[in-house]
Amino acid sequence: MSAEIVQLVEQAGPCLSTAVSAYGVAVFSRAESAAVDATANLGRRMLQTVWQRRDAQGRTELEAAVQDAAEAPDDADAAAAVRQQVKRALREDAELLAELARMLPPAGETVTVTASGERSIAAKTIGTAVTGDHTTLQP
Template sequence: MSAEIVQFAGQLSPYLTAALGAYGAGVLTRTENAAVDATANVGHRILQAVWRRRDEQGRAGLEAAVQDAAEEPDDEDAAAALRQQVKRALRGDAELLRELTEMLPAAFSAGVTVTASGDRSIAAGGNIGFAVTGDRHTPQS
């Protein structure tokens, strides 16, 4: 399996987790909900796209992985099993990879990852202009 697919499947995790949290194990059969946040709806569309591209055996494996991950949302093994199902679907299916990539927000699909960690840290995915952290600082105009 290519490293690209492994990395891509790992990057889908927040979307899959959000979809399972919002839709539960029925994520494969429910219609999208406008009241659910955008991240969960992207995960919902990802899982449905994978579902549509699988044969009967692949669908059964995906359904079981979704069920397990929905029942045990904090279980890393269940989340890994779901990612494994997505990776299996992506193997040799360049069209599915393209379809899933197009579903992701532009910054995410471009490989931009932003992380803030620690007291008073900030993170920005693009040019935000001026940012200040710390005590008693007055920005100069």
């Protein structure tokens, strides 16, 4: 197995697990949710991409692995089965490997965001944030 595949799946693993926890088997059909964190949404996009590129048997196998992982979120073996299905798909489709790699942030890139103090807000990106009492937002 390619070291590139192993590295990608290791990097994507937390995203995949978070997506399965947040979406369950609906990960293949649901749209991105603002109520779910960015990690889960990235994992959702990755799993949907893999699922869309698989044949009927591959889709069934991936769905079964996701179902098992969703039903047993603390089971490391179930999470590993999802990663194994992704690895299988990547071994069979070099273009898929490149597509998923583009979705991930560059290896080693970390973002640290810290908030300190009462009503502080910390975010890498943010739309609207309001702190304070009796605040009114105008559309």
